[in-house]
Amino acid sequence: MAAMTREETQNLIAEVLAVYPEKAKKDRAKHLMVNDHSLESAKKCITSNRKALPGVMTIRGCAYAGSRGVCWGPVKDVVHISHGPVGCGMYSTMGRRHYANGTTGADIFTTINVTSDFQERDIVFGGDKKLKAMIDELEKLFPLAKGYTIQSECPIGLIGDDIESVAKVKSAEIGKTIVPVRCEGFRGVSQSLGHHIANDSIRDWVLPTRDGKDDGFETTPYDVNILADYNIGGDIWPSRMLLEEIGLRVIAQTPGDGTLMEMEKLPKAKLNLLHCYRSMNYIARHMEEKYGTPWMEYNLFGPTKIEQSLRAIAERFDDRIKDGVERVLAKYKPQWQAVVDKYRPRLEGKTVMLYVGGLRPRHIIGAYEDLGMKVVGTGYEFAHNDDYDRTIKEMGDATLIYDDVTAYELDEFVKKINPDLIGSGIKEKYQFQKMGFPFRQMHSWDYSGPYHGYDGFAIFARDMDMTLNNPCWTEIKAPWLRPAQPETQAA
């Protein structure tokens, strides 16, 4: 459909909010905005990172999800203990496709789900003893694990167990890093605080372990870290290949396919490359303050953004890297040009609505635009103001931006805007597919991926084409509900 004017979008918001009671309407109106390029800061026109409104469906997670699932989950050579009742631990079993190289049980433990299975008894008498026994058992079961993280679930905070002291005692006893993470689910308004808590635990329990120790690690002027790339569907691998090809040395990739030792080495780098700003900017800021390591954001979705990002990274280094970037850009031009030539004619002019987590609603816009598609609405589950500041520049003027959108609002927006493709999470997937909208699950790349880098872009383009131009979408409507077709069959 044709692009909407500012007024039309404004009316759409008013129309959708009309069904709410006065108070709810007032609250929700603050979370919806029409994009305006003239704005410097999003603060005045969109409210974010606020408690979801009681009574509406939100799609957010909890602090435990943010820490156990997102920030710590992909660290592969550490056993993550879900400390608390069995449910949270159960549901965090590799629901997220952060891939890791290695052999499960020997050097990777990401697929293993460990929980202390809290019962009434543990609530009454405390669970510290159980936790100690558990670490001993894990030591026997997985002697090659490099450490443990204790991810607390709600009851731990409620009964006030001292997991920090258990961590200290056991860590001294077995000589391995044990990180207690106070990520009880009730903290904060969404998983975003869980990211922050996880970052703080890295700051307090992992980074300082090598402070002041010269461990003989040889550094080069080209050392960088990949921060906050979660290796969803293998995303970090093409990213790392690209960075290494331009001449940088990636000394740590964390957390995606990362190890505890890499995390300890983070301060040795010359530059932190931050992929998901929302979830790990805290640790990047901390390292800048404590170790003087500068950080920058980058984006490896789609050739346009890759070019911009690689050039921006090269600006921080000498001519060797700058030449490397030019060489890499020239090398891959034919490859991505072929992808664009193949898919752009099939996707040109199609519209997309996104509603994802913390960085994708703005990061993948460039990749869609490379394919000639237009993002007409975007929004975050748990973003903060600074994310919206960054989004305003990426999105087209007068497009719709929604924060912590409710199921009802998203439904109505989709019905009115009528996009050609929707990218959101698993909870929205079947609802929109039943409504007849082509849908991609953009949290885990719909069981595909990787989407980063030039190799990923080819997969991204194929997936979008495969979904959008799938013949099934014409068959969604029941035959008797379709508009009458002229009789073509001969008698």
Next chain:
Amino acid sequence: MPSVMVRRNDEGKLLFYVAKKDLEEVIASVEHDTADAWGGEVTLGDGETFYIDPISPPPAFPTTLRFKRID
């Protein structure tokens, strides 16, 4: 008394970042910004003002400092 991280952005301007408030704003002006002291009244790009006792010698940025809000 928010705890504020002050750092330089790519253009070399000072940024005022309060994690808990999601506030990241350029510092528009500082009362004392000389070779031997930094601080006093700090005005942000969006007009908010904060106060910190002048620090001597000036701190090395990035650093975390405690400011007072002036209303």
